[in-house]
Each structure stands twice: as C-alpha cells, then as structure tokens.
Amino acid sequence: MLLCKKIKLAVSEQDAATLEFMQGKCRGLYNWWVMKLRDGEKWRFNACKKTLAESRVYDPELNQVYGKLLAEVYYRLDGAMRAFFRRVANGETPGFPRVRPRHGFFTLCYPAMYLTREGNTLMLPTGGKGKHKRFPAIRAHLTELPPEGFREVAISRDGRGNYYASFSYREPEEAKRDGNTVAFDLGIKTLATGVTEEGRIYHIGGFKGSRWYNNQLDRLRSKRSKCKKKSRRYLHLSKVYKRVSQKKRNKQRDSLHKASHLIARRLVERTVVVGDLSQRHMVMKEHQERNRALNRAVYNDWGLYAFVQMLTYKCQLYGKELHFIDERNTSKQCSGCGNLQAMPLWKRTYRCAECGLVMDRDENSAHNILTRFFARRGPYTQACPECDVLQATQSGVDAMETSCEG
Template identity: 35%
Template sequence: MQDVAKRLDKAFQAFYRRVKGGEKPGFPRFKPASQYDSFTYPQGGYKLDGKKLKLSKIGDVRMKLHRPLEGKVKTCTIIQKNGKYYACLSAEVEPKQLPYCADAVGVDLGVRTLAVTSDGEHFKSPAYLRASEKRLKRLQRSVSRKKKGSNRRKKAVHVLARLHEHVANQRKDYNHKVSRGLVNRYGLIAFEDLNVLGMTKNHNLAKSIVDSGWSQLVSFTTYKAESAGRVVKQVDPRNTSQLCSSCGVVVKKLLKDRKHHCLCCGYVADRDENAAFNILKRATA
C-alpha cells in the first residue's frame, strides 16, 4: 500500500509539472486491475532462501536466480508479463569504476548500420522487427478474426504479445552488448542529440528507426558509463553528415549518397565515418 501511494504521488507530480510547463496536462487516469501488472514490497516482506523466494501473504515461490545478488537489497517488485512472473530486486551497491582511459570516440547512429564509430567500426543493424514481420502479420490477422471478448481471442492476443516481447528482448540484448563494448574501450563516447520522436514522423523511415532502438542504445551506454566512471556526451546533430571532417566545408549529399568526397581538400571517406569524426570533434571542442 505504501508503494501504491508513491505511484499515485508520482503520477500527480508529473501532471503538475506538465501543467506548469505548458504541456498537454493528461490528468492521471484510474488504472483497472487488467493494467496493474506489478506490486512492490518497499521495506520488507520478502526473503531469498536458496532456490525459493519467500513473499509475505503469498508464501514460498520457486525461482531461477539470474545472477548472484550483490549489495543491500532495498525493494522487491513482482512483475507479471505475458504469463510469466519476475521478481525485480533493487540493491544498493558501490559502483565498480573501470581503469582510466583517455581514448575518445564519436558514434553516428543510422538505419542501414546501427552505429558507426570514428575508429571505423561498423555495428550492423539486425532489424529484428523486419525479420519477424511476416509472422507478426499472420498472428495479427488471427487476432482480428476472433470474436471480441472470447477466450480464443485472449489466447491469440497472448501469442502475439509473446512474439512482440521476443523481438523487444532481441533488440535489448544486442544494444546491451554494443553499449558494453563501447564503455569498456573508451573514456569519452559522443552521440548526436537526435529528436527521435520527430524523425519517426517520416513514414518512409519510421519503422526502421524504431527497429534500430537508437534511444535505447544511448540510454544503456549512458548508465553503464556513469557507473564505470566514463563520460557520454550528446552534441548538436546539425550538418554532421554534410560537413567535411578534414577542412570543415559543407559538402551537400542526398540520403542515397554513402560516400563523402570533398572537392575542396580531396578528403574521401565513408559518409557515416565522416559524421562520426564531426560528432567527436564537437564533443571534444
């Protein structure tokens, strides 16, 4: 009940902040039981006992511990998602900082390639949503054919939700690996400060942008860098693809042009690598 009060307070604080900021207020709405998919033990009422988790008012629950617990456990949140139950234990631990590293890198985010660094490293875009698109369409049609409110429709919705969750987990896993690699190798990591929400209004690129998970990659890299004692900077994205990283002259290009060729100084490079150099220059200026 303490956590329910905290959630309610958080919703109203966000509402007042939006009103004060002149945004669309969005008054907090009542959440029915179907949308309330988690609850939290804020102080006690839970205990780890080998392969079991003891929960107050519920009892012993068998579990799979993903990794050994470190630090002092502060809260336990039970989450129900697509027929599976998860216990999220938040713990207070000392940050493990990595050794000092003076290397810096600029990262250009893209659609064809997820990320290109100023060191010339290319991280491919796996396009997990595109790979599962045919199956998703088939399952969506199956949901549409079922009668609303029927048990068969509920089962079809559950199967569709499981596939969406699988795609999201694939994307999350890949972005975790890329962000961990960047944080381990560089002391300064620079990204563009992109307006991703605005860019998705381009209907030709919206699906590819969402499938790439740019914001997720930046978010994962930022929190990993913070705990490791590294720095992440976001710079103005204006003209990073058009400027020549060698002489600073604007070289106009269309989206289909994948090579940067400066007629002023003769510098030739991959378009994304040139942009990554410009991002790094702005971050270190």
C-alpha cells in the same frame, strides 16, 4: 550507483493466482483514486492514505492483500500527481494519471526487510491473519542468485505470462581516469559508428531481425482482423501475437545492452562522445512533412532513447565520461574541407565534390562529431618533447604546427 537486476521466477499455479489476485486489488484501488481525482477530488497524500481503513471496510477482500502493497499504491499515485503538477508548472503536456488496464500487470513492490530468502527461494508475504488468512505465503524460485544487499523487490509479469523479480541494490562506481576519446554517430542501418583520435574505426551493429518480426506480426494481425472478436481463434492469435512481440522486444533490448556494454566497459577510450539526435527529426523532411516509410523503423525498431539511457548509466558506473554533441549537418558536412552537400538516406557513401573525399557517411559523421567536441573544449596545452615547453594546440584531430625556436 543504484542498479536493478531482473531475475525470472518460477511459481506454481496457486501462487500465480495469488499474485494475480493481489495485483488486481492494487490496480482497482489505484484506478478508483484516479477516477475520483478526475471528478474533482483534491489530492492530499496524508488524508488520502488514511482512507485505506474505510476502503478495507467497503471491500473486505483488501484484507487478503499485503498491507505494504496497498500503501505502495498511494506512494505511486503521489509520484504521478507530483509529476503532473511539475509538467503543468513547466508548460509541458500535462499528462494526467491514467487508469491502468485490466490486461496489464500492476507491479508489486516489496521492501527487502519484510522478505525471507532461503537459498534460491523467495518467500513473499500475503495479507490476513489467523483463521482469516486466505492465501499462504508465496514461494517463488529464482533462476539465479540475487545481488547482495538488495533494498527492494518489484514483482512484474511480461506478455507471455512469465513472472520476474527486480532487485534494486547499490554498486560502487569506478574511479574516473584520463584517456583517449572516441566519438560515435548513431544510425538506423548501423547502430553506432565510432572513430578515435588515432583514426581507429568501430562499427557496432544493432538488432537485424526487426523486418522479419514485423512481417510475422503483420501477418498475425491480418489473420486476427478477419476473426470474430473474443472467439476462440481470435484469442489464440492474440496470445501468439503477444508471444512473438515479446520475443522481438527481448532480442532488441539484448542487442542494445550488449552494444552499450561494449562501449562503456570493453573499449579502452575513457571519454565517449555521442551525437545528440532526435528521433522526431529523423522522420521529418525539410518541409516538415512526415516520412511514413521511416516511422516504424525509427520509433518502434531503433530503440535510440533506451540505448542512450543504458550508455549513460553504464559509463557512469565504469568511470567513463559521456558527452553529447549537436549532430546537425554532420552527415552533410565534409570532414576534410567542411563543404556542405545534400545526403539523402539512400546515399551510403560520402563523395565530396570540393576535395574529392570518399568515405562512409557514418564514418564521416563520426569524424565531424569528434572535431566539434574538441572545438567545443577549446585549445589545450601539451609539452614539447624536445624542450618541455607548454604549447597551445587546437584539437586532438588537427594539431596546430608550432615551433620551439626563439
């Protein structure tokens, strides 16, 4: 499996200025082609790539940028155009390639064969030759050892001005083994609530500091809105806002990584079932009216899509099976008798009016997801311990009573 490891870099001010110069030139070349395509220029990869020599004559500073970085610009733009045409053919929202903003960092991708590593020091080449060489090679110190056999290195920068190197490498997948099944219900209050065939319950909480960080960000935005734009106070509050926002994202992503690692690596169950939940449906009421109170919690603070992506590749890496089940009405349906009743979000306990079942709403939903998974698989056979006769059973949750007599 192709994986990526992100390691923080320590660079000098001179090397940081060199990185900013090269990414600025790459971003300018990318944006120049995007504007030409918007004006009606047809995209032909080979023909457009041959115009790089003309661009070097027009802007001599491009000669100070490493050639592989300039070539990567055309490959990235080709990928963006291919994705655009694919979406148009499938009838989706086209999403034409956009201009990259100046405040963002245009990721620099280096092939591993052109890099030199001395222990924890990574040497990044720059453009130019002989007396025309303006910038020396960049010396980037890694905070930890990179993985062995990496193929490509991508240099990026976060909102706080820290530089990172992302190493892509291959890791062998573990062999899949048979085992029990666990079903998880994803939620906002509790990130994942799971139940196994034996009835064991798992509660995996997510990041709990979103509300505090949101209050701090709202306060900073309120103070900044009262300042004159581009003033010293305005720029200072903008830097503080980026720093707090980045810290919130790091903590949230760290909690998602730990939760997905717990499910994919540490739990003994070999089959993981997750409810196929849509974030858009979470914030829509019955009459398709937007519930504004949930928008921020669901879209900004939950991280459902990122969690599912992490869980998908980690289950594949550690040899576990991952299945998705439709989660419609799993919170409203009683796991004991199948009765349906309204369950608004403020009701945290499910109390069935038909059979008297009392259970946490997330646990009840996890039971329903597990039952639906076994129902979708259909009946399977197991051997009777007394006579070794194969008998058909319904599911691992409620086995059908059979007899060996006769």
